[in-house]
Amino acid sequence: MVQQWNMKTFMKGASILTISAIIVKLLGAVYRVPFQNLVGDKGFYIYQQVYPFIGIFIVWTSYGFAVAVSKLLAASTSHGEAKAMMRVAFMYLLVLSLMFFIILMEFAPFFAQSMGDPELVTLLRAGAYIVLLMPVLAVLKGSFQSEGRMVPVAVSGVGEQSFRVAVILVGTWIAVQSGATLYAAGEVAMWGAVVGEAAGVVILALYFRNTFKGPLEKVDTWRVVKELTIVSLSVSASSLILLLFQLVDSFTVYNILRSTGFTGDTAMEKKGVYDRGQPLVQMGILIASTLALAIVPLIAHHATKKEGRGATPFIRLTFRTAFLFGWAASTGLALVLPYVNEMLFETRDGSIALIIFSFQIFWLSLLLPMTAILQGAGKVKIPTLLLFGGLIVKVIANQLLVPLWDVTGAAIAGNCGFIAITVGLVLYFKKVWKIGLAPKRFYGWILLATTCMIAAVGPWMLVADGFLFNNLPSRIAATLIALTSVLLGAATFLFVVLKSRIMGEKEWYLLPFGKRLATVQLRLTRNRR
Template sequence: MAQQWDMKTFMKGASILTISAIIVKLLGAVYRVPFQNLVGDKGFYIYQQVYPFIGIFIVWTSYGFAVAVSKLLAGSTSRGEAKAMMRVAFTYLLLLSVAFFALLTIFAPFFARSMGDVELVPLLRAGAYIVLLMPALAVLKGSFQSEGRMVPVAVSGVGEQAFRVMVILIGTWIAVRSGASLYVAGEVAMWGAVVGEGAGVIILALYFRNTFKGPLEKVDTWRVVKELTIVSLGISASSLILLLFQLADSFTVYNILLSNGFAADAAMVMKGVYDRGQPLVQMGILIASTLALAIVPLIAHHSAKKAGRGALPFIRLTFRTAFLFGWAAAAGLALVLPYVNEMLFETRDGSVALIIFSLQILWLSLILPLTAMLQGAGKVKVPTLLLIGGLVIKIFANQLLVPLWNVTGAAIAGNIGFAVITFGLLLYFKTVWPIRLAPTRFYGWVIGATTLMIAIVLPWMLIADGFLFDQLPDRIEATLIALTSVSVGAVVFLFVIMKSRIMAEKEWFLLPFGKRLATLQLRLTKRKGE
């Protein structure tokens, strides 16, 4: 049934989900580093070829369908109607899950051959089992969210990811130590994802108390199914886009490298090196992902208000914050990437391709909150079409550019696809809210802060690499240079931004964990204010 929440309860729930999402996304990005260290670039290639298949279904059901179920239940008029809707949602998802399970299991050899590597079949079949857990996970999450009970959802999300990471890393370590093949290690990693989802379902089930008692009421099954499909795809489209780009790479990059004359092992290693960019981008877009989760409730709440400025201040704030941190993360990572590459992944292989790859952080940092804000205003269709269009461009660009520049071409293709989506969203955004998102002064100070950051960090890296740390082992040297450069760069960039006051203190306060930044800015600008 529809829940009457006040703004305090609403934002408390959003804050709980935001904190849990940060933990989940951090775990999801960080575990790939020790995993790559255990299995090497070839083993990383094996895992990354298959992961998008299950990742897409996980995001669509556990996130998109959960929100869709929540929306349906929140709009129900009685417990009997809500109970009937839950039954329809579970049945529909169960049928979808069984269909996808059968598809992945039966056609695993076809998908593996299409990716150019028939040894991926066991991994695809192992990962297929995860889809059978999705109906319970999505319906339970949606049920809790419709009641405003965010703690079970948060605990389940963190527990699910923690179990998954633990099983993947421990299982992979045992497989590698026992002398098993890298494909067996990859299969173990797939089973780790299955175990993680199972843990999430169990945690939610322990919290669950069936409040939908009483007789079932009649509902329009087709309407429920239609709304579940449309809302779930629209809501999850922006979260799916990175996985869909990965899936496009799985089917194209390795095959094109083989046709370019590379031996199979060399092509696998090259693709594995290219895949190092995935966790780097995931960590880089963490702030944007957090913003998308945290700011949408504010926009949805204030959009409904007829008095005052409504959602416009929050819209401008979201855009400026996303641009600011997306730009800083992309530029900063590109600057120090050779050292970060060696620090995390043992070598500097593929640094040029990864520098280009890391620029995707800026585009994704804008795509995620822009689509989230449009969804908050009920605009789903056009953003979804733009995301699909960008994916098509990525696929065609891969065919054109990978033959010319190998994995560097794939990185360029990704940037082209994401850039098209970003500019398309901005143009459409202007038709919904014809407002100025940021003044010229804002962009000027961001570019100025970046220029100063480069002017200070680049000489420091050259000096540290050539004189200060050159006697240390290579990976330790790279670690010290990377960490000091990131720290110095972040301090310089934030110092300029705060002294310029292009973000007001009251705006920092509205952001997750912005209180410390607001306090720091007040101290830095105290004399100026006096």
């Protein structure tokens, strides 16, 4: 039987994966800022048009298929059965990867034409090579996870992302300095993703020791293939949803802008400005993504207990924390966005669209952990259907709203899609767990904290922009205003939240890096105790 491991080992592994996931997601969001600064809005448009194609494969492989393989191996009854399952999984993924590789290579002209830009063909073909690494990466990751060996998985993830970011930024800088076209710079960025994935495979291979010795046992090949497909798609659906929304934008926004009278270059630049919202949202949902990784194992563990309150306190904690930080991040970012826009991307272009775009952080902060909790409880079908239902809403809303308000319409459409998913998830959630997720008092204090944050940050921005920093270069002034406003807003919001004690000290302790907040809350409220 595959190596067994206790809850202590499981939680330690979950913590390791959480830390590595934070690093990986942070790198994945942050590198886009210097990349956009190197290539401008048109170059950023080129990259973002193609990135969803390879991003989907990266997530599906490194997360979805890896979890599916680990689940199969963990459930195996002998080393021979586990070895046979690994072989079936590898061969199935090999067939899939070769099929997807051929489709991307052969149909690259069709995809590029469908996106309205035939010059994207070379980027699509460069990115296609990443799918050839799918079988080895998924099987190795799944093998390690089934044994509870999370260090190789974590090191591989961080190494993969680090190599990818380094190759993209250095390669793009060299391409730009040498006078290459923006499409050539974009192709270099695609190769960076391939190199990063290859680095991840090499790192895993260095750790790998095949413990499944002995003869192969007979397994039901169709059952293995079926479970791999269903589990990988359902598990990675919530992680894929943001990329799928981006893919919808790749096929619709530029084409609709052209059809409404914008020239090619203007439409590209508008789409590039709109795409500035992607790294902002990725950074904003970092806490929600971390929650899904850190809290869900606790819920899964306590859900099996027959005594005590089970998983209910952890479910409530997850919802309230996701709501709290998701709302704070989205409203706070919307408040200071014109200055953040200029600080990161040189200009304030498209700030209205990006303000609307930033509220996707709130909806994603709710739907990501809720989907993970439902999946952990074995509720997979409905959440997956809701996610794809939201995708259909996004497609329809883009067609209706982009002709009216160009990229601002696309930002509204994104929110419409995510709202549809979130509302559906909350309703289904309450059917599964007939519990109150948060008291009315919680929402009242959040509203008060938001009001206090606006009251503090609004006047400060007016004074800083009009008097304190008005003699400085525009981008430096924007940077100072953005950073000071973020600090002031975060401090004000947290002060009200901690003073209200809408979350207890014991609850803060359960969250990643929550110990400091619990300590501050104790100091602020000690006279009330």
